[in-house]
Amino acid sequence: MPTMLEMGQGRRLSGPGGAATQKGGIMNAATLLDRLDRVREVGPGRWVAACPAHDDRTPSLSIQETADGLILVHDFAGCSAVDVMAAVGLSLSDLFPQPLIHHGKPKRYKHWHATKEALKSLSDDALLVAIAAENLAKGVILDDKDRQLVIDAAQRIREARKVAV
Numbered sequence: 001m002p003t004m005l006e007m008g009q010g011r012r013l014s015g016p017g018g019a020a021t022q023k024g025g026i027m028n029a030a031t032l033l034d035r036l037d038r039v040r041e042v043g044p045g046r047w048v049a050a051c052p053a054h055d056d057r058t059p060s061l062s063i064q065e066t067a068d069g070l071i072l073v074h075d076f077a078g079c080s081a082v083d084v085m086a087a088v089g090l091s092l093s094d095l096f097p098q099p100l101i102h103h104g105k106p107k108r109y110k111h112w113h114a115t116k117e118a119l120k121s122l123s124d125d126a127l128l129v130a131i132a133a134e135n136l137a138k139g140v141i142l143d144d145k146d147r148q149l150v151i152d153a154a155q156r157i158r159e160a161r162k163v164a165v
């Protein structure tokens, strides 16, 4: 079983029944607690509640807000944090400050993803040309189909070089 799952950065509670939903997607513990049933405070910054993601007879959801303002959610029955949040109409990204999610990570990830695909394609072409070069060095004659494959691959490698330099 995982330990307490770190849900993300929230805001400090101003006190019991403190501020509700913050604008800008930044959430605090109260935002989540408002949407849960059978919430019971069990200590400073610690609550238990009925898990919204399964038929929870004995409240098995633990919510904790740390001194740093982090909101920790853990369902002792085993539901994932994503399922718990989805069941109350929230997503994990609601827990993070907007700039991180909407201007940071996805863009970088998308860029990284595109770069990885381009590298894969380029390495496939390079391998094809390398095999052809090895064959040519051994005196193997390429047939028309293979020759065309090499010409096409070489063209793509030249195109990639234009982008890279």
Ligand SMILES: [Zn+2]
Pocket: 051, 052, 053, 054, 056, 075, 077, 078, 079
């Ligand atoms: Zn559950």
